[in-house]
Amino acid sequence: MIQIRDLHKHFGDLHVLKGINLDVNKGEVLSIIGSSGSGKSTLLYCINGLETIQQGTVHINGTDVHAKNTDINKLRQKLGMVFQQWNSFPHLTTLENVALAPRIVKGKSKEEALELAAKQLKHVGLGDKLKNYPVSLSGGQQQRLAIARALAMEPEYMLFDEATSALDPEKVGEVLDTMRLLAEEGMTMICVTHEMSFAREVSDRVAYFHEGIMEEIGPPQQVFEDAQSEHTRKFLMNVR
Amino acid sequence: MFDYSFHWRPVVKSLPELIQAGLVTLEIASLAMLLGVVIGLCLALMRMNMKGPLKWFAVTWIEIARNTPALFQLFFFGFGLGAFGINLSPFTIILTGLSFNCAGYLAENFRGGFQAIPVMQINSARCLGMNSWQAYTRIVIPQVLRIVYYPITNQMVWAVLMSSLGMLIGFRELSGETQFFASKTFRVFEYFAAAAVIYYVIVKIVLGASRLLAMRLFRY
Ligand SMILES: Nc1ncnc2c1ncn2[C@@H]1O[C@H](COP(=O)(O)OP(=O)(O)OP(=O)(O)O)[C@@H](O)[C@H]1O
Ligand SMILES: [Mg+2]
Numbered sequence: 001m002i003q004i005r006d007l008h009k010h011f012g013d014l015h016v017l018k019g020i021n022l023d024v025n026k027g028e029v030l031s032i033i034g035s036s037g038s039g040k041s042t043l044l045y046c047i048n049g050l051e052t053i054q055q056g057t058v059h060i061n062g063t064d065v066h067a068k069n070t071d072i073n074k075l076r077q078k079l080g081m082v083f084q085q086w087n088s089f090p091h092l093t094t095l096e097n098v099a100l101a102p103r104i105v106k107g108k109s110k111e112e113a114l115e116l117a118a119k120q121l122k123h124v125g126l127g128d129k130l131k132n133y134p135v136s137l138s139g140g141q142q143q144r145l146a147i148a149r150a151l152a153m154e155p156e157y158m159l160f161d162e163a164t165s166a167l168d169p170e171k172v173g174e175v176l177d178t179m180r181l182l183a184e185e186g187m188t189m190i191c192v193t194h195e196m197s198f199a200r201e202v203s204d205r206v207a208y209f210h211e212g213i214m215e216e217i218g219p220p221q222q223v224f225e226d227a228q229s230e231h232t233r234k235f236l237m238n239v240r
Numbered sequence: 241m242f243d244y245s246f247h248w249r250p251v252v253k254s255l256p257e258l259i260q261a262g263l264v265t266l267e268i269a270s271l272a273m274l275l276g277v278v279i280g281l282c283l284a285l286m287r288m289n290m291k292g293p294l295k296w297f298a299v300t301w302i303e304i305a306r307n308t309p310a311l312f313q314l315f316f317f318g319f320g321l322g323a324f325g326i327n328l329s330p331f332t333i334i335l336t337g338l339s340f341n342c343a344g345y346l347a348e349n350f351r352g353g354f355q356a357i358p359v360m361q362i363n364s365a366r367c368l369g370m371n372s373w374q375a376y377t378r379i380v381i382p383q384v385l386r387i388v389y390y391p392i393t394n395q396m397v398w399a400v401l402m403s404s405l406g407m408l409i410g411f412r413e414l415s416g417e418t419q420f421f422a423s424k425t426f427r428v429f430e431y432f433a434a435a436a437v438i439y440y441v442i443v444k445i446v447l448g449a450s451r452l453l454a455m456r457l458f459r460y
Contacts, residue, residue: 076367105370
């Protein structure tokens with residue numbers, strides 16, 4: 001379970017997150033929507049410790065992410081992260097991209113890691129690209145590679161930061177399908193997204209962020225049909 | 241005026257010595273590059289990650305190495321230090337001078353290489369649970385080496401050619417040896433023409449070896 005309490009994040013004078021309280025339960029899919037600059041990416045970075053926080057707490061399965069004595073590298077193994085830009089490691093084949101972390105971080109044997117990597121790549125539909133270098137893959141394929149790479153660490157949670165925003169329109173579907181598949185398998189997911197149909201159909205809850213405040217959270221039906229906040233309604237009118 | 245007649249016999253006779261001296265040139269250039277790569281990498285990391293004296297030490301080194309004549313740098317380690325009673329052997333002078341110079345140039349190549357790697361590469365590695373050492377050695381450095389590989393090759397060629405300055409401090413690498421024979425026999429043109437050919441061959445060998453190594457190292 002992910003528990004966020006009174007989370008505040010400042011970049012210098014800029015108050016980016018203004019007291020976020022949020023629980024994400026095992027097996028839940030949460031979509032986060034909101035306009036540019038509202039702090040959605042920053043929230044994900046605070047959850048996996050890529051950013052420091054100024055106030056409040058984030059707990060993953062009861063462990064405080066930002067406590068000094070927390071082994072952040074160990075904790076991050078529970079949290080897969082997929083970015084807008086896919087960040088493939090260009091000097092490694094797809095198979096090596098996926099097998100590297102299980103081998104050097106988890107200490108799996110080479111054979112074990114390669115087998116696991118091949119399995120994950122097949123899972124995201126890249127079974128025929130094991131020996132390819134990322135440069136020869138399309139954006140959609142590289143993003144699925146990024147998902148496989150995260151999954152190979154056998155995380156309990158997956159964080160997606162606009163995983164489809166940088167893709168050509170015709171490649172968006174294949175990545176969303178992969179995310180859908182994960183959701184169906186019961187993965188706990190937090191998805192920052194601009195894909196409203198994905199948010200509506202796949203998520204258990206949808207949260208709307210506005211200028212560092214979580215203004216609205218609830219089942220998709222409620223947020224999309226019956227939003228309480230004026231900002232949410234305006235935002236949804238504009239994206240539709 | 242054109243009564244100069246070529247005499248190649250003395251050159252042919254001392255060819256073994258010249259080739260031997262060519263190997264000394266290759267050796268001194270290789271050693272200087274080895275030191276230059278290690279020191280250059282350190283200088284680049286110091287310049288990028290440190291503050292205060294260590295940073296300024298690196299910056300000063302790089303600035304002097306790149307913006308003053310290599311010959312002056314060599315003279316500094318020779319006559320300059322000599323004036324303070326520190327007398328280095330010609331071998332040490334040329335090795336120190338060349339390494340100093342190469343390290344300065346290579347440091348900037350490395351810095352460019354590091355800056356070309358997006359921060360997100362490191363973030364992605366860290367998100368997979370890698371610590372920063374693992375992220376650097378497994379993700380960043382291999383990509384940097386790829387980027388600086390051809391600049392390093394160029395620097396190696398440069399080191400081979402620049403080692404000819406050894407002649408001026410009495411070191412018997414290829415140019416020093418050539419000079420020695422030329423003044424002994426007065427066949428100046430013949431000797432330097434032969435030395436030029438040997439330099440050319442050495443450079444071609446360096447480039448060829450670099451290309452072969454690249455084919456083995458870089459698969460993407
Ligand atoms: N490293 C940083 N240093 C300073 N300011 C930052 C930094 N990262 C983000 N910000 C600022 O924090 C605010 C929130 O940024 P964030 O990236 O979280 O927004 P977002 O909701 O993800 O927007 P988008 O939809 O454009 O991705 C923005 O005003 C941004 O300029
Ligand atoms: Mg963002």
